[in-house]
Amino acid sequence: MANTRTSFPGQWNTFHANGPFPLRMLLDTRLEPKADMPSPFARYNDAALEIQRLLQESLNSNERFRAYGSGWSLNNIAHQQDRMHFNQRLNLKFAIAQTQMHANTAHTDGSLFFFQCGNVIKEVSEFARANGRSISASGASNGQTIAGAISTGVHGAALDFGAVQDMVVGLNLIIGPRPEDNVYLESEHAPALSDAFANTINARVIRNEGLFRSALVGLGAFGFVHGVAIATEERFLLKRYIRKINKTDALQLGETLDFANARFTLPEELDANGKGDRPYHYKLLINPYNAAEDYVIELMYRKPYRNGYPNPLPRVRQFLYRDVPTWIGWFAARHDRHIPRLLELMKGEIFPQDEPDVEGTIGELFWDSNFAGPAFACSVAVDHRDMGRALDLMIATLNTVGPIPGAIGVRFVKGTKATLGFSRFAHTCIIEVDGVQWPTDLGLVSLEEFNRQLDLAFMNAGIPYTHHWGKNAAWGLPGLVDHMYGNADDEWKNHRSALLTREMADLFSNDFLDTVRLSDYRVASDPGLVADRGVAGGGV
Numbered sequence: 001m002a003n004t005r006t007s008f009p010g011q012w013n014t015f016h017a018n019g020p021f022p023l024r025m026l027l028d029t030r031l032e033p034k035a036d037m038p039s040p041f042a043r044y045n046d047a048a049l050e051i052q053r054l055l056q057e058s059l060n061s062n063e064r065f066r067a068y069g070s071g072w073s074l075n076n077i078a079h080q081q082d083r084m085h086f087n088q089r090l091n092l093k094f095a096i097a098q099t100q101m102h103a104n105t106a107h108t109d110g111s112l113f114f115f116q117c118g119n120v121i122k123e124v125s126e127f128a129r130a131n132g133r134s135i136s137a138s139g140a141s142n143g144q145t146i147a148g149a150i151s152t153g154v155h156g157a158a159l160d161f162g163a164v165q166d167m168v169v170g171l172n173l174i175i176g177p178r179p180e181d182n183v184y185l186e187s188e189h190a191p192a193l194s195d196a197f198a199n200t201i202n203a204r205v206i207r208n209e210g211l212f213r214s215a216l217v218g219l220g221a222f223g224f225v226h227g228v229a230i231a232t233e234e235r236f237l238l239k240r241y242i243r244k245i246n247k248t249d250a251l252q253l254g255e256t257l258d259f260a261n262a263r264f265t266l267p268e269e270l271d272a273n274g275k276g277d278r279p280y281h282y283k284l285l286i287n288p289y290n291a292a293e294d295y296v297i298e299l300m301y302r303k304p305y306r307n308g309y310p311n312p313l314p315r316v317r318q319f320l321y322r323d324v325p326t327w328i329g330w331f332a333a334r335h336d337r338h339i340p341r342l343l344e345l346m347k348g349e350i351f352p353q354d355e356p357d358v359e360g361t362i363g364e365l366f367w368d369s370n371f372a373g374p375a376f377a378c379s380v381a382v383d384h385r386d387m388g389r390a391l392d393l394m395i396a397t398l399n400t401v402g403p404i405p406g407a408i409g410v411r412f413v414k415g416t417k418a419t420l421g422f423s424r425f426a427h428t429c430i431i432e433v434d435g436v437q438w439p440t441d442l443g444l445v446s447l448e449e450f451n452r453q454l455d456l457a458f459m460n461a462g463i464p465y466t467h468h469w470g471k472n473a474a475w476g477l478p479g480l481v482d483h484m485y486g487n488a489d490d491e492w493k494n495h496r497s498a499l500l501t502r503e504m505a506d507l508f509s510n511d512f513l514d515t516v517r518l519s520d521y522r523v524a525s526d527p528g529l530v531a532d533r534g535v536a537g538g539g540v
């Protein structure tokens with residue numbers, strides 16, 4: 001039997017110390033050892049029963065239950081004060097055989113994988129690679145669990161692909177303690193796995209596009225995500241370039257995403273007509289406190305996979321411009337995290353260092369994060385055509401309401417299919433401020449007040465926007481989620497209320513959900529919202 005250790009730590013914190021938050025009970029489930037239960041599916045199903053037992057215990061105690069992954073979210077979305085479950089040890093991995101695929105699937109043999117929730121992105125990527133495949137998207141680094149990443153909508157800068165949840169083609173949710181509460185969910189329009197596969201994991205099948213899209217970015221509130229089916233692609237390499245660019249050219253690229261006709265081109269990446277090729281990835285790093293300093297850009301271009309390419313990891317380990325947290329962590333450490341000095345230095349040039357061009361797989365280039373310590377992060381997503389005014393607003397807010405010790409990152413990603421995915425614009429531009437936490441006695445604005453002013457500025461400017469669910473924002477502003485999502489939050493709540501019983505919906509809620517008013521339960525919701533609309537599909 002899978003075994004759960006229980007402890008009573010009193011408090012819990014995120015990876016970047018955004019708490020501490022009170023916690024009564026911490027649950028940590030380990031799989032039955034392979035030696036005692038050789039079949040991976042047997043161990044997976046055994047873990048499911050253990051999770052259901054834990055859910056029943058929570059119900060009996062009238063307490064809430066929240067799963068968490070790596071604790072990499074920088075707010076209280078992963079926190080619940082009654083019971084929290086640590087998932088990282090639930091990391092079984094399965095390559096899907098053709099006989100386990102739905103008869104009508106469009107996916108090719110060998111392209112689908114099934115991961116238990118606690119696999120971190122690094123494991124997902126390496127397992128795909130060991131099977132000759134590549135994941136399609138990653139965050140800037142790789143330590144999030146697959147379930148945690150999709151639950152907040154983690155993104156990188158995959159211009160024409162999307163966010164991590166956009167790789168997902170099926171979800172195994174545990175929505176309560178009864179046998180029928182083990183559900184395998186996918187779209188009826190894009191079936192992936194067979195009913196026989198669902199039977200293997202003792203799950204009842206629901207093929208329903210609307211429900212699937214709502215559950216995909218489920219904020220920890222759509223039940224326990226036990227397993228995730230993902231689609232991969234042929235392995236490929238990425239060629240990475242770091243360059244300096246002026247603001248005007250960076251804006252032209254971002255607002256048009258037209259790399260063929262832009263002023264800025266990379267001589268190494270031109271087509272036969274001398275036009276710029278379209279990159280896989282486009283990212284900017286910006287010093288908000290020195291308008292004269294050029295921006296750092298990171299561009300990555302897809303290349304066919306070839307054996308024997310030089311090992312990029314020695315260089316990757318030295319990357320400074322991997323992401324804003326890495327850069328700011330390095331910068332802060334160099335100056336003893338002395339905040340007044342950091343802010344003074346940021347009035348000058350802070351991006352001195354170049355990085356050599358390098359080639360590697362997704363898993364190699366989006367490598368381990370080496371920045372620990374108290375940090376904050378605020379991300380605003382807008383339509384890429386609004387990039388210029390949104391960026392100006394962010395910089396103005398940092399300079400007038402701030403300063404605060406952080407730098408700006410800008411990334412571009414294709415819009416997501418998830419109902420509450422925050423990268424919801426057809427081509428989304430994400431503008432983030434990442435930095436180190438600061439003491440209250442420096443006379444600087446508080447993070448809470450900065451976030452409030454930032455939201456007010458975006459609302460007043462009338463720029464449609466959303467926030468990353470796993471980051472800092474003025475989440476308590478009345479009507480914020482309605483403002484950002486229009487009717488999409490109602491659709492999400494309707495699906496959630498139709499799928500979960502009222503008591504389970506409350507069990508899977510937390511303070512964050514209460515604050516943003518997403519824990520509301522809709523009684524008498526339409527059963528059609530959770531109907532299986534698909535064609536039953538045996539193996540191919």
Ligand SMILES: Cc1cc2nc3c(=O)[nH]c(=O)nc-3n(C[C@H](O)[C@H](O)[C@H](O)COP(=O)(O)OP(=O)(O)OC[C@H]3O[C@@H](n4cnc5c(N)ncnc54)[C@H](O)[C@@H]3O)c2cc1C
Nearest residue numbers: 069070071072073139140144145148151154155220225470
């Ligand atoms: C160093 C660093 C780099 C980052 N880089 C990026 C980036 O490049 N792009 C980006 O978009 N974000 C980034 N983030 C933010 C972070 O990746 C996300 O917030 C992500 O959700 C964290 O994943 P996690 O596994 O730590 O999940 P957690 O933070 O532990 O949990 C996130 C949510 O998932 C829920 N959850 C977790 N597991 C389950 C489960 N099995 N069932 C149901 N719910 C579950 C939790 O309840 C919570 O609501 C970064 C954060 C850090 C610290």
